[in-house]
Amino acid sequence: MRICGIISEYNPFHLGHEEHIRKAREKTGADIIICAMSGNFTQRGEPAIFDKWIRTRCALLCGADAVIELPLLTAVQSAEGFASGGVSVIDAAGADFLCFGSETDDKELLESIAAGLSEETAGFKKLLKESLGSGDSFPKARMKAAFPDAPEAACPNAILGIEYIKAIKRSGSSLKPFAVKRVGGAYHSEDMDSPFPSATAIRKAFREGKSSGAFGAMPAGCAQTIERALSEGLRPVFPGVFDRELLYAIRRGGPGYLRALHDVSEGLENRIYKAAETANGRGELIKAVKTKRYAYTRISRVLLYALLGITKEMVAEHNARGTAFLRVLGVRGERVLSILSRVSKAPLICGSAASSGYPGTDIAASDIYALSQDSPPFRNLKRDLTEKLIVV
């Protein structure tokens, strides 16, 4: 029995994701594909366009054999923490391979960069300092320092891939990393005419009311699932939907509250608090706070921490704890569940059965997410405790 893990967001699931799963299965010869997927909030610091139960169903209908939720505090960390938590989940699930999409599938290149980044040699440190001095952002400077001749390795998915490789090494896991070359639109591309439009492009199409275009970029089972949910009252969720709650949280908490948040240091709390005096929401806040030093995504994530109350202390504790259980959101066929329960190294929590394993932070995040919805069941609370395991 060969098991291949994929760390994902599926925000939303599209043709490129289906293709990635197909290739992962083919190239690793896996019998089972396990996807560790973000819940209702994503690594870019945004709410997912559809909730985790709908995104789970889409993935299961289009190639995944099991979907396991990434804990909230893993899902919303920057690349290193995200990768490290994701690898821990895939490893705990008992997988043999970790397969990721990447702008390059040159494994040796990726591994040598990962080694370079892990080691932080004197040469690396010198180049990093020079590059930062010339005005590069930290992630860019780091890539240039580690491998100045491989610009393709500085692309978003490859960076994440390198983080996966580093995390596997660091944790002593026996997972075999495996890069699959990405097809179609680049990660941030908004192009809908590509044969594989990106998730960014699809979210934009939904935001502009062009849902038929969006459905065309998804496998049929996924499009049908979302179409049905929309007809039942589901609302696609866009980043600005919690603007008032965010402003309220900042106004109520003040700089002291912001200072305690994860990844806030060196006066960033004051920049944000000051910007909140005139900014009308998340978008304006990011624009006002952003500098070369504070990248868009970092601010976006910090604002999510402000919305959800995620502190330095919570993240440090979470990272120290490791993967204590696996939260199975859904499986393709009940046989998969029995395989999972045999191979996994951590207890499985399925659906409504075991409320005790869900952290309060994750439950609260789902409850806050539900503020974006008008109709049951989407606006229901405590869905983490009541939704059943999805079996397709």
Added chain:
Amino acid sequence: MRICGIISEYNPFHLGHEEHIRKAREKTGADIIICAMSGNFTQRGEPAIFDKWIRTRCALLCGADAVIELPLLTAVQSAEGFASGGVSVIDAAGADFLCFGSETDDKELLESIAAGLSEETAGFKKLLKESLGSGDSFPKARMKAAFPDAPEAACPNAILGIEYIKAIKRSGSSLKPFAVKRVGGAYHSEDMDSPFPSATAIRKAFREGKSSGAFGAMPAGCAQTIERALSEGLRPVFPGVFDRELLYAIRRGGPGYLRALHDVSEGLENRIYKAAETANGRGELIKAVKTKRYAYTRISRVLLYALLGITKEMVAEHNARGTAFLRVLGVRGERVLSILSRVSKAPLICGSAASSGYPGTDIAASDIYALSQDSPPFRNLKRDLTEKLIVV
């Protein structure tokens, strides 16, 4: 120089308030009437219909000589804390009299009840227990036990008056309490046909878009002030305007957050948290949580504590501190300010001059209140630090 103090909310200011100030001046022979007024949130646990600067201007145009703000943590406590904090402010301002409206102006009756309540004799305790046993609410049982033959003393304003008398006694203040018989609509009356419609009736008229009726119940200077502000983009504020922020605060914080709030004990946090699973806002929450034991206004206040993050600890500290300064919102003529500065026992803070004296909680409350507004200056932040002293 005789100075008379009035503890008020003016939410909004109306003909009955003007009449009360007129009588207070006449009966006490006061040269100066100082009103200690709630800021943007009131004792019923609701946002004020108009902000404190507009309500200050109204009061000054219609009889008050000075308006001093009640600190937030005084303004939103139950009768005893509200009265005690209010008396402390009026006393610190150097007033000779404290004049309050009451359903009865029988001073001896009020004072003997106050004495009875303060003493809590064995007879009082026995009657209180019996009355509670027969199913009466606590405030009602307390009044019945203290003075079973005086139903008029159990009316809302008289209860508050008795609390003022108790607070004066307790604090050893030399303030002379003075009851003025209320005219017109009862405190909670929604009747707009009375010659003196209540603030409740006026707020209802605004809510129903019948603003001309509302203006008719106000002195001309007050109606003109509000009319002009509305034409400049001011929005009247109604209790449900922060429903989403409230639900968000409860969902984010959970029972642990609620348990730490002022006046929450014995599992009330769980009742509220449970009710928040289905309730769509403040109104539905109060309805679901209310019992004979937990009165409407108490729940309403606790929900305000949840919105503003007001904990037991904060209130205890505030009450222990006493009145360290007086925040003067406005005066009628600059002469009043110089008189105030001569007679007051605490330093005056006027307008934007002294930011250091404003507690962060009060500033945050004003900033949260501003979420209800769309147009500057009403939606501006840090108005506590930037608005100038109002002089009419």
